[in-house]
Amino acid sequence: MAKVLVVDDDAHIRELVRLYLEDEGFEIIEKSNGEEALQYAENHIVDLVILDIMMPKMDGWVLCENLRAFGEMPILMITAKGEATDRIKGFKLGTDDYLVKPFDPVELVLRVKALLKRYRISTASEIQLGTITLDRKRYQVIYSNGQTMTLPMKEFEVLYKLGSNPGQLFTRSHLIEHIWGIDYEGDDRTVDVHIKRLRERFTDCESDFRIVTIRGLGYRLEVRPD
Incomplete structure (x- = not known):
């Protein structure tokens, strides 16, 4: 919740x-x-x-x-x-x-x-991406075998935001505003760095989901069908 x-x-x-x-x-x-x-x-x-x-x-x-x-x-x-x-x-x-x-x-x-x-905030504290569960209370990724991985807060927020709205396009500016805040003064390429890290962490999970780049626009997460 x-x-x-x-x-x-x-x-x-x-x-x-x-x-x-x-x-x-x-x-x-x-x-x-x-x-x-x-x-x-x-x-x-x-x-x-x-x-x-x-x-x-x-x-x-x-x-x-x-x-x-x-x-x-x-x-x-x-x-x-x-x-x-x-x-x-x-x-x-x-x-x-x-x-x-x-x-x-x-x-x-x-x-x-x-x-x-x-604000379209989900009242659920967990979302499912294929066989993977994202636990928002602990910033943890839970695998089907029971193993867990704790992500840095911003990486988790990016993944949770994309995963809460599979198939929806998010621009870099949208992600910056909702995760880093409207007063963030850094480069919006920060989003690209976090996406790159997430892809590297989940290279073995492409059968569950993938983060797609929409060139010139932003990113969306696609959940693979069972």
């Missing part, structure tokens, strides 16, 4: 959100301040972030701005402030949706599901 990062210095709010979202099958990661949340997001795949504005060490505004550097993940703000100016500021910084405390937990669940649907 999708992984949701919940950031709030109020333990009762975190527990409420966790209980309702876990009941819907989501994996919940809790952090009590913006610094801890940012550190986690820098090193782990996160599908959606729920955050408060007023927090110690790093507030929700700064956290939201930093998270946007990682790409297009949905961000939902939960705050005690309901002024229009705060909502406008949040949207300008990249917030996707907004809830004011006290909130209805059922409405929260519906908004989370709507955001994931809008």
Whole structure:
């Protein structure tokens, strides 16, 4: 299922959100301040972030701005402030949706599901590529004989993105934006390097899938039929 990062210095709010979202099958990661949340997001795949504005060490505004550097993940703000100016500021910084405390937990669940649907994020934590399974919780590739291989995070994200949409063309700029973030300043040839490494790692798996180059456009992953 999708992984949701919940950031709030109020333990009762975190527990409420966790209980309702876990009941819907989501994996919940809790952090009590913006610094801890940012550190986690820098090193782990996160599908959606729920955050408060007023927090110690790093507030929700700064956290939201930093998270946007990682790409297009949905961000939902939960705050005690309901002024229009705060909502406008949040949207300008990249917030996707907004809830004011006290909130209805059922409405929260519906908004989370709507955001994931809008971003077309799969709620599954595993996908199948022929006889190979990609485990998004552990960045692992699981082979049919039970052996596993752990990939570097960016390589895994590229493979998971392509594998989640077999047959769909992804341009280099699309992959850069969604995996490295819109503020990435490196060369888009970074994508080519990661694709090359993935092909080298999976040379023995061509009967399961292959990554195809569409010259001048980008890449797509093709799953071989059984």
